Amino acid sequence: MQALFDDIGFTIVLTGMLAAGSTALLGSFLVVRGQALLTDAISHGIVLGIAVTFLLTGFTTGPVQLLGAGAAGVATVLVTEALSASGRVRRDAATGLVFPAMFALGVLLLSLFARDVHVDPHTVLLGEIGYVWLDTVPLLGVAVPRSLLVLGAMFLLNLLFVAAFYERLAAAAFDPVQAGLRGLHPKAVSAGLLALTSMTAVAALDAVGVVLFVTFAIVPAVVGLLLARRLSGVVLVALGTAGFAAVAGYWAAVALDLSIGGCMAAMTGIPLLLALTPLKRAWQMS
Amino acid sequence: MVSLLLDPIVITVALGAALLGMTAGALGAFAVLRRESLIGDTMSHAALPGVALGFLLAGQRSLPAMLAGAMVTGLAAALFSLYLSSLHRIKRDAALGVALGLFFAIGVVGLSYAQKRPGAAAAGLETFLFGQAAATLRSDLWLLGAVTLVAGAVVTLLWKQLKIVTFDPDFAQAAGFDRRRHEALLTGLLALAIVIGLQTVGVVLMSALVVAPAVAARQWSASLGVMFWLAGALGAFSAVTGALISAQVSGLATGPLVVVVATAVVALSLLFAPRRAVQLEP
Numbered sequence: 001m002q003a004l005f006d007d008i009g010f011t012i013v014l015t016g017m018l019a020a021g022s023t024a025l026l027g028s029f030l031v032v033r034g035q036a037l038l039t040d041a042i043s044h045g046i047v048l049g050i051a052v053t054f055l056l057t058g059f060t061t062g063p064v065q066l067l068g069a070g071a072a073g074v075a076t077v078l079v080t081e082a083l084s085a086s087g088r089v090r091r092d093a094a095t096g097l098v099f100p101a102m103f104a105l106g107v108l109l110l111s112l113f114a115r116d117v118h119v120d121p122h123t124v125l126l127g128e129i130g131y132v133w134l135d136t137v138p139l140l141g142v143a144v145p146r147s148l149l150v151l152g153a154m155f156l157l158n159l160l161f162v163a164a165f166y167e168r169l170a171a172a173a174f175d176p177v178q179a180g181l182r183g184l185h186p187k188a189v190s191a192g193l194l195a196l197t198s199m200t201a202v203a204a205l206d207a208v209g210v211v212l213f214v215t216f217a218i219v220p221a222v223v224g225l226l227l228a229r230r231l232s233g234v235v236l237v238a239l240g241t242a243g244f245a246a247v248a249g250y251w252a253a254v255a256l257d258l259s260i261g262g263c264m265a266a267m268t269g270i271p272l273l274l275a276l277t278p279l280k281r282a283w284q285m286s
Numbered sequence: 287m288v289s290l291l292l293d294p295i296v297i298t299v300a301l302g303a304a305l306l307g308m309t310a311g312a313l314g315a316f317a318v319l320r321r322e323s324l325i326g327d328t329m330s331h332a333a334l335p336g337v338a339l340g341f342l343l344a345g346q347r348s349l350p351a352m353l354a355g356a357m358v359t360g361l362a363a364a365l366f367s368l369y370l371s372s373l374h375r376i377k378r379d380a381a382l383g384v385a386l387g388l389f390f391a392i393g394v395v396g397l398s399y400a401q402k403r404p405g406a407a408a409a410g411l412e413t414f415l416f417g418q419a420a421a422t423l424r425s426d427l428w429l430l431g432a433v434t435l436v437a438g439a440v441v442t443l444l445w446k447q448l449k450i451v452t453f454d455p456d457f458a459q460a461a462g463f464d465r466r467r468h469e470a471l472l473t474g475l476l477a478l479a480i481v482i483g484l485q486t487v488g489v490v491l492m493s494a495l496v497v498a499p500a501v502a503a504r505q506w507s508a509s510l511g512v513m514f515w516l517a518g519a520l521g522a523f524s525a526v527t528g529a530l531i532s533a534q535v536s537g538l539a540t541g542p543l544v545v546v547v548a549t550a551v552v553a554l555s556l557l558f559a560p561r562r563a564v565q566l567e568p
Contacts, residue, residue, distance in 0.1 A: 093500075
């Protein structure tokens with residue numbers, strides 16, 4: 001067991017797969033619901049939460065950060081909604097205003113007050129998946145990389161959520177009115193999806209950063225939408241795309257000595273391009 | 287304080303910030319009214335691979351080459367998102383997200399490739415993420431000034447057409463204006479407004495400097511002309527304030543400072559603008 005986690009390449013690829021997979025899993029539902037850019041707002045908004053939680057409690061990781069920063073992600077969405085509901089700023093402008101503002105304030109606070117901590121603005125933006133193996137925590141006598149543990153737990157939590165509420169998630173995505181009439185609580189399901197997306201963004205931050213999270217949330221889901229006819233198919237294709245991107249991206253990054261996180265995210269483009277070409281027809285015929 | 291304001295480096299930084307803030311803010315008036323705020327976000331993130339490409343092609347840190355590259359990849363991302371959203375089942379926001387995410391990822395890869403080049407020139411490329419006002423050179427002012435002049439001339443000459451296409455594209459078409467050409471021109475101007483500020487504000491936050499001054503100006507006026515000039519003034523104020531603070535305090539990137547100032551301007555406008563003041567009591 002320890003030998004596995006001592007293998008740096010294995011740790012990085014597995015962390016990448018879990019980050020991309022847990023993000024793409026929820027991203028599939030958000031994209032189908034027409035809320036793709038919610039992931040952009042949430043992932044930027046959590047940075048203010050990380051800065052404020054750090055200033056108040058001194059924690060840079062752990063459950064306190066997960067909850068504090070996760071709450072900020074949800075707050076980003078609520079503030080945007082409130083601003084556009086006031087009728088004074090249109091929805092797109094409200095989105096383009098609120099999350100950059102929260103992100104900018106978070107980055108500013110981190111550069112002013114957290115210079116000695118590892119949460120510097122550059123890491124927050126791009127993540128440092130190449131160094132995730134450095135920070136380990138003991139678990140059952142094995143030194144497990146912290147990011148791997150957090151993302152593994154996050155992936156399981158997201159998987160449980162989707163498995164337990166699949167029918168409700170589907171109903172809320174396609175026909176929220178009917179879902180409400182059938183007593184499937186579409187609003188509660190949406191709130192749960194929002195909260196988990198926010199927590200996933202926090203969990204994935206060390207590995208992939210703010211912007212590449214958006215790539216993993218949206219691109220695999222769009223590949224799924226292009227190739228599959230059923231929602232379950234969209235989710236499976238998205239997960240496959242995420243897994244492929246993590247493995248192929250690591251391989252390309254090591255072979256060419258390039259940014260690992262950047263290569264993993266860019267590799268989601270290969271299945272997308274394939275899905276946009278005649279290969280798509282061959283897939284659908286089979 | 288007086289000696290500080292007369293320092294030639296400070297004057298260069300402030301002039302550069304004023305030019306780009308004015309251009310971005312004023313052109314943002316069209317973008318916000320045409321609901322293109324999120325296309326701006328996609329284009330500014332998608333500028334990153336263009337910055338790296340321009341650097342690699344020029345072989346050195348050449349601002350015109352990098353901004354030209356940024357313009358090309360930013361517009362390519364906008365076109366890619368248009369193509370995606372024309373497909374069955376792909377919604378507009380997902381299409382924008384795909385273009386933003388993929389182009390930015392390729393930009394990160396390109397940046398890591400450019401930084402392997404020998405020589406210290408590539409070291410400054412990372413400042414294009416969050417922006418660095420202190421990197422403004424005196425020679426950059428000519429480029430910024432030229433872009434401001436060109437954008438100003440285009441808007442002045444085509445004011446009536448751009449106004450009609452912004453407010454009522456269907457009527458513009460019925461009245462015999464070339465709607466598509468003017469819409470493409472406005473999107474091109476938005477791309478111009480974004481790339482002009484990339485060095486100072488950075489790819490991650492530049493779209494906010496396009497959106498925020500226009501939103502603030504909209505609270506004070508319902509006239510496009512007033513909104514255009516006011517947004518330009520507020521954009522210049524935000525950019526100059528942010529740039530001067532970041533030039534004085536080491537370790538503070540310019541982009542976040544500029545956006546925090548611009549957002550404060552929006553918040554004050556929302557609270558105090560008379561025309562559409564918040565109703566605190568029923």
